Amino acid sequence: MMKDSSAAPVISARDLSLTFQTGDGPVHALKDVTLDIAKGEFVSFIGPSGCGKTTFLRVIADLEHPTSGSITVNGMSPDAARRARAYGYVFQAADLYPWRTIAGNIKLPLEIMGYSATEQNSRVEKVLELVELSGFARKFPWQLSGGMQQRASIARALAFDADILLMDEPFGALDEIVRDRLNEQLLELWARTEKTIGFVTHSIPEAVYLSTKIVVMSPRPGRITDIIDSPLPRIRPLDIRDSPEFIAIAHRVRDGLRAGHLDD
Amino acid sequence: MRNLVPVLAVSAALIAIWYAAVIPMNQQWAQDQARRAGQDLSFIALVTDTMSQQRPRLPAPHQVAAELWNSTVVEELTGRRGIVNTGSLSNRSLVYHGWVTLSATLLGFAIGSVLGISLAIGIVHNRAMDASIMPWAIASQTIPILAIAPMIIVVLNAVGITGLVPKAIISTYLSFFPVVVGMVKGLRAPDHMQLDLMKTYYASGPQVLLKLRLPSSMPYLFTSLKVAIAAALVGAIVAELPTGAVAGLGARLLSGSYYGQTVQIWSALFAAAILAASMVALISILQRVTLKRMGMAA
Incomplete structure (x- = not known):
């Protein structure tokens, strides 16, 4: 199941479990999750609600703390990695600050991390170009469409030098046409920046189209049921989704999801 | 319009x-x-x-209106003690009495706002303050201000503080409360996602306050400031009642009631209402300008 990688993995989880104590008793959000993510990989986490895919991403980001097991990010604890600003996080909603312009929103992490004003401006320009939003720097978020807002929030996560990008269903609220376009852009962006991306989704085509590795998860307890290393090439036109290889992987993902449900 | x-x-x-x-x-x-x-x-x-x-x-509305006009414009322009003849405001004019009350109101409002915002910041950041301050703040507002105002003035008098400050303190007493309540709500307005985002940047507490909590709280701040300034005016007027103050809208109300001058009472009441309305309107304008500049005009 585990692929040998020449370099040390960027993210490495061993027997990771996380149990939430709730009023209705313990909820096993993650159980014995073991996973390695190598540098430059695009890893999707897919599964029904409650399978722990978002929780796993939040554990990597040090927003949740595992109850047992171990995890390293860039060879450090998640806490140390967060202090080192090792990752950019893109949430489900774009969540731009309404009182800041697009440029102002992208500057937010840069201000917090203490970049100089000139450095801030050049970085804003660079990432806006990267997400194809040049010319929108001075607009306020409400003046942009939902898809553009989400691109701005990706730009915000790219603005500082984190080589890991964690994305929690970033396109979940967008319609299919916008989503296709953003998926294409995201692949281009990944190729240009060579970042390691962790991507949570519950769309099978999205997961198969984007990923070099697909992690299929199932709920109660949240666990990994299948890890698929995609044979698709790194350069992927949209119509690759009609190829037999693509359909075969999608089939395997669907089987994995179904198997998870049969356990109920 | x-x-x-x-x-x-x-x-x-x-x-x-x-x-x-x-x-x-x-x-x-x-x-x-x-x-x-x-x-x-x-x-x-x-x-x-x-x-x-x-x-x-x-009194009929036109009597009150005439009294308002006479005791402001006419008194100051043509009165023996008016500003035109003496260079200073007449002590028989509502402009003079209004200013006396207004200065105490503004000082009390300023102290109350700063105090209210500071307390709110403390409450949001410190669990002990969260548990301890709020009940006291609420309890403080259940004590009738009429009962406590003379006490405050007597005590402050005894330590040599007289004039504007005791009145301002009573204004503060009434005006800090809406600011605390509004700002605690405002500073807690950011949702989990916004706070998580700051956490992923490893932002410090002061950075979260400055870049997220304070901007988020602006609509709440202005709303509570409007309540606070009206309360501050009430505080200043009440402070003038039990102390035999000779100047201020409260003093006018009191002397009017001593001498059965209902027209004078009503015109002082209206002067107070006009003052309060203008101050609230001023804050509304400030609110609109600020929120517009922040791109949050709604």
């Missing part, structure tokens, strides 16, 4: 009700006078009389 028509309609209705009430309220005195003079009072004569008594139970 769209709001003007309903506002004017309501005002007109209130004035009509007021005029209608003037006749029954004042007719007793008019009829007594007529009986004593052995005259029969026609309805027209009755109405005219109730509208123009020297010391009516309920």
Whole structure:
């Protein structure tokens, strides 16, 4: 199941479990999750609600703390990695600050991390170009469409030098046409920046189209049921989704999801 | 301007009700006078009389308006002690008394706002303050201000603090509370996602406060400032009542009631209302400008 990688993995989880104590008793959000993510990989986490895919991403980001097991990010604890600003996080909603312009929103992490004003401006320009939003720097978020807002929030996560990008269903609220376009852009962006991306989704085509590795998860307890290393090439036109290889992987993902449900 | 028509309609209705009430309220005195003079009072004569008594139970709107005009513009421009003749405000004018009250109000409001915002920041950041301050703040507002105002003034007098400051402190006492309540809510307005985002940047507490909590709280701040400034004015007026103050709108109210000068009381009341309305309007303008500049105009 585990692929040998020449370099040390960027993210490495061993027997990771996380149990939430709730009023209705313990909820096993993650159980014995073991996973390695190598540098430059695009890893999707897919599964029904409650399978722990978002929780796993939040554990990597040090927003949740595992109850047992171990995890390293860039060879450090998640806490140390967060202090080192090792990752950019893109949430489900774009969540731009309404009182800041697009440029102002992208500057937010840069201000917090203490970049100089000139450095801030050049970085804003660079990432806006990267997400194809040049010319929108001075607009306020409400003046942009939902898809553009989400691109701005990706730009915000790219603005500082984190080589890991964690994305929690970033396109979940967008319609299919916008989503296709953003998926294409995201692949281009990944190729240009060579970042390691962790991507949570519950769309099978999205997961198969984007990923070099697909992690299929199932709920109660949240666990990994299948890890698929995609044979698709790194350069992927949209119509690759009609190829037999693509359909075969999608089939395997669907089987994995179904198997998870049969356990109920 | 769209709001003007309903506002004017309501005002007109209130004035009509007021005029209608003037006749029954004042007719007793008019009829007594007529009986004593052995005259029969026609309805027209009755109405005219109730509208123009020297010391009516309920003065008519135009009497109050005339008194307001005379004790401000006319007094200052032509009065013996007015600003035109003496270079300083007349102590018989509502401008002078209004200013005395306003200065205490503004000082109290300023202290109250700063205190309220500081307490709110403390409450949001410190669990012990969260648990301890709020109940006391609420309890402080359940004590009738009329009961505590003389105490504060007597105590401060004893330690040599007189004049503006004791009144301002009573204004503070009333005005910090809405600011605390509004700002605690405002500073807690950011949702989990926004706070998580700051956490992923490893932002410090002061950075979260400055870049997220304070900007998020702006709409709440202005709303509570409007309540606070009106409360501050009430505080300043109440502070003038029990202390035998010789200047201020409160003093005018008190001397009016001593001498049965209902017209004077009503005009002082209206002066206070106009003052409060102008201050609230000023904050509204400030709010609109600020939120517009922040791109949050709604």
